[in-house]
Structure formats: structure tokens, C-alpha cells
Amino acid sequence: NMVKKSPRMINKIFEDKNGLIWILGNSFVATFKDNQISVVKPFSYAKSIFQDSKNNIWIGYDKGIKKYGGNKWQDYKKDEDKGMAFIMHSSKFLEDKGGNLWFSSKVIFANRKGGGLFKFDGNQWEKVKVEKYHTDILEDSKGNLWCTGMKGIYQLKDDKWELQRKSEGFATF
Secondary structure, three states: OOOOOOOOOEEEEEEOOOOOEEEEEOOEEEEEEOOEEEEEEEOOOOOEEEEOOOOOEEEEEOOEEEEEOOOOEEEEEOOHHHOOOOEEEEEEEEEOOOOOEEEEEEOEOOOOEOOEEEEEOOOOEEEEOOOOOOOOEEEOOOOOEEEEEOOEEEEEEOOEEEEEOHHHOOOOO
16 A cells, blocks of 8 residues: 555656666655565655756655655755745756756746746755746756746846747747
């Protein structure tokens, strides 16, 4: 008995660099190895996973972000006062070429709190002021960072996020 909430709901499957399969569900995170599924720990609505260059596993879920460093979990709780609330089905992690970790997420429309773009400073997630609603972030082959928002597409230039081609009417809602 893995969970009580929607036990059959699988949100994401991810293979890490060591070949371990991670399974994210509505109320659990499990791994698959040697033909066995093992529940790692209870989670609520785990839907986003990423492995950084240091082999840490990052999981976004409805109560925040957790980092697994190989032997213990570190929790970065959501803090709605700092905008650390998000709808997990539309979140994404990215590690840029400089080693910075980014997380993009939607705003919660019911109360217009949370969401946005976040950068990990090595200790905590900090909110980056662009706009409230983000669904994606990308680093292109030249090292330029791009993110989406309700108003369009942004590019990071000279440490400032600039809305690109607003006249084209780009929107990513």
C-alpha cells in the first residue's frame, strides 16, 4: 500500500545518470532497480524531477522542492510570501552553463499567489523578478537564457530579463 491519494496516478518517470528509474506519483516517489519498485518516501503531488551536474536529485512537489544528495533529503519549503508556490504540472528545472540552478512555475490562479522564476543561490531558492507566470526556461547553445511568461518570451541580457518581440504578440498562456 503505497499511498492513500490516487495511488495509481503516475506523474513522471525519470532515469538518472546511474540508470536508476525514478517514479513520481501523487503521494509517493519510488525507484525501480533490479526488477524491484521501492517507495523512497511519501510525497504529495511530486511532478517535477531533475538531476544536476553534482548528481543531486531535485524534486518539485506541492509543498516545495526537495534535494536528494545520495544519503539524505534537504527540504526547501514553499513560502508563499516569497512566491514559492506553484502548480507542479507546469514546472521545470534547468542548470545553466555557469552551474546556476533555475526553476520556473505557474502562478496559482485561484489566489494569484506564487509561481514565477526562481534561482538557487547555493543555499536557498530566491525569486527572480520577471513576472508571476512561467512555464518554461531554456538555455540555448550560445548560453543565452530564455523563459516564458504570460506577456511573452523573455531573454536574459546584461543581468536583466527583457521581453522579446512584444509586437509579435507572443503569449504562452
